[in-house]
Amino acid sequence: MLRAALILGLLSAVGPFAIDMYLPAMPAIAASLNADVSAVQLTLTGYFVAFGLAQLFYGPWADQVGRKLPLYTGIGIFIIGSIGCATAPTIGWLIAARAVQGLGGAVLMVVPRAIIRDMHTGTQATKLMAMVMLVISVSPMLAPLAGSGLIALGDWHIIFWVLAFVAMLSLALVGTVLPETLTEEHRVKVNFANLWQGTKVLMRDPVFMGLTLIGGFGFSSFMVFIASAAFVYTEEFGLSPTGFSIAFAVNALGFFGASQLAGPLGEKFGILPVMRWAIIGFAGFTLVLLLIGLAGFASLYVIIAGLFLANACLGLILPTTMVVALDPHGDIAGLASSLGGTLQMVTGGVMVVITGLFFDGTAVPMIGAIALCAVLALVLALRTLGIMSKEQAASAAAS
Secondary structure, three states: OOOHOOOOOOOHHHHHHHHOOHHHHHHHHHHHHHOOOHHHHHHHHHHHHHHHHHHHHHHHOOOOOOOHHHHHHHHHHHHHHHHHHHHHHHHHHHHHHHHHHHHHHOOHHHHHHHHHHHHOOOHHHHHHHHHHHHHHHHHHHHOOOHHHHHHHHHHHHHHHHHHHHHHHHHHHHHOOOOOOOOOOHHHHOOHHHHHHHHHHHHHHHHHHHHHHHHHHHHHHHHHHHHHHHHHHHHHHHOOOHHHHHHHHHHHHHHHOOOOOHHHHHHHOOOOHHHHHHHHHHHHHHHHHHHHHHOOOOHHHHHHHHHHHHOOOHHHHHHHHHHHHHHHHHHHHHHHHHHHHHHHHHHHHHHHHHHHHHOOOOOOOHHHHHHHHHHHHHHHHHHHHHHHHHHHHHHHHHHH
């Protein structure tokens, strides 16, 4: 399991690196390309929306042809997008190139999750997902620092040249050490009828949709933080790019550190109680932080501490909702993974755009948007986890 986690984690980390590495450069990009904050945030929105929509394609394709060919194709597209970003002369060009990056990078979200479902289910899948997230966790800690270092060596363009090189290494990894996990007898022919039938099954499943959207609003909160934090930390609190990278890493550490506890806690207490208390904690911490901000006491260290606690809860929410949502749909794991990922990414992209309308470079709008995501996740959880509890009780009574 450790070898699989390392390989899948390294592949899955390419996408987060494409997000996190250039975050310290966002103010510099705005100055270099004569763009305002909302335009620079669109480079994230364009990436996330393209990333989300492309998953609808990669999942079914991976169910038909296996896992490796889609990986080759997506990583190749990502390389092209990275080169486009590195040569961008205008903010419009950069937004478009980031969308191309997202089109390619989506494969590294869908296929590794489907591979995990090919190999394991239940708590074993949660353990593997958590181990993969442990490998990915180096991204929010190292990628911004790496971006800061690259800016010091040259300018923001070099960041995207490095991303192109990292993607080339990933392509070599897929070709040399990643096995094919979907056997011929388990492949599903892709046609409109199969896709439509599978989509109807998923869309009519209240548990799948509920868990997907709970994870979606949780992930949206992290996307809002990613899109806003560079401006809040550097402009309101005066941090340098390196200082921002360290603050960002601390906040992200709460998320990825807690994600490693998802599997053990799920085995000890049950996945449903872990999800329930994590969602309650997520909403509680963000609402308290919002009240502190509205009262005018949201200092830099208070924000870092509050988001650390909230993100720790989020680290328990995302891997559990992903695994439990896919568990009953092993025969269409690729489609389920892609549909779930699309709904989550599009939800996040919409929340970033909405936040941009009210964002003024200060912390309160950012915290308010994060708290809104947490409350929406809590409302959905009250209904979804209730349905799951009733289903478990009925199953226990029948047996």
